[in-house]
Amino acid sequence: MKRILIILFLSISGCSAPANVNLTLLDTTIKSAIILHYIDLTDEEKKQIGSYAKFYRENENWNKGTKFEPSTAFYVRAIIRRKELAIVSSMYSCGSALQCSQSQIDNKVSKLLSYSNPLMLYGKYKNRWKFSTESGVMPQTERFDGHRLINIDQSNDNKLDEVLIGPLPQIPISLIITPYDGYKDDYYIRYNFQGMKTRLKKQKIYLK
Numbered sequence: 001m002k003r004i005l006i007i008l009f010l011s012i013s014g015c016s017a018p019a020n021v022n023l024t025l026l027d028t029t030i031k032s033a034i035i036l037h038y039i040d041l042t043d044e045e046k047k048q049i050g051s052y053a054k055f056y057r058e059n060e061n062w063n064k065g066t067k068f069e070p071s072t073a074f075y076v077r078a079i080i081r082r083k084e085l086a087i088v089s090s091m092y093s094c095g096s097a098l099q100c101s102q103s104q105i106d107n108k109v110s111k112l113l114s115y116s117n118p119l120m121l122y123g124k125y126k127n128r129w130k131f132s133t134e135s136g137v138m139p140q141t142e143r144f145d146g147h148r149l150i151n152i153d154q155s156n157d158n159k160l161d162e163v164l165i166g167p168l169p170q171i172p173i174s175l176i177i178t179p180y181d182g183y184k185d186d187y188y189i190r191y192n193f194q195g196m197k198t199r200l201k202k203q204k205i206y207l208k
Contacts, residue, residue, distance in 0.1 A: 025084050030191035031160060033078035033175050038071045038167075045164060046070075048150050056139040056169045066139070066169070073167030075150075076131075076175055078191070080161045082121070082154070085189075086112040089126050089179045092187055118152040122163065126180055129165055130188075131172035138170050146178075 038046070054073070055065030090108035094100040100108070112121045120126065124144035131138040131147065140146050153162040165175075177189040 025088050026187075026189050029081050029084040029088055029189045030175060030177070031079040031081055033076055033191050033193065035171065035193060036075040036077055036166075038073060038075070041075060041164075045150060049167060054141060054167055054169075056141045057143075058139050068167070068169045070167045073169060074171050075164060075166035075168065076172065078163050078165070078175060080122075080163060082159045082161050083109065083113065085127070085161075085177070086121060088177075088189060089121065092179060118154055118161070119149075122149060122152055122161075124180075128178045128180060130176040130178060131168060131170075132174045132176065133170045133172055138168065138172060141167070141169070 041049075049070050051070065053067045053069055055067055057065050086109040087105065089112060090105050091100065093108060094104060112126070115121065124142075128144070129146040129149065130140070138147075142148050147165050147168065150164040150166060151162075156162070173193055175191045175193070179187065179189075
């Protein structure tokens with residue numbers, strides 16, 4: 001009787017094998033990215049940023065910040081493969097390991113791509129933005145997002161989104177996107193800027 005109940009439970013719960021997800025998506029989701037100075041931004045982007053001083057926090061101490069000016073900061077413009085980001089964002093959403101079935105991932109991806117508000121995919125409850133520098137991990141400027149997404153342009157018909165991130169207090173050597181559901185398992189998307197030293201390439205970087 002006990003065996004029958006277990007089989008019945010598994011049948012009702014729709015238990016199935018985890019999807020065979022291609023983890024190389026972690027290396028290809030960010031198509032390209034460039035580092036910009038304030039002078040490289042459009043007038044509209046500068047208006048969105050504002051002229052007031054910004055703050056970054058060492059060791060996520062949100063009670064004490066260090067001031068820096070947007071005009072002396074760095075910015076990153078990146079091209080993101082939208083569907084790949086949706087897939088990566090869904091891969092860990094069924095638990096601490098890759099436990100989603102293929103149908104579960106397909107449903108989650110479809111839902112993420114259906115939202116008219118891009119923050120449902122890019123925002124703080126789904127993905128977090130982080131950078132590494134020559135000296136380690138860049139101090140964060142936003143408590144939940146890691147760093148501010150100034151703009152998300154989804155007007156491109158070939159499913160490529162352009163995002164602008166900043167202001168950044170230090171020059172980065174790599175851009176990291178950490179899915180909200182995967183950060184505990186050191187699971188992240190990474191892009192190393194060309195021409196930059198990448199000694200941190202194989203180092204595990206954690207979000208606390």
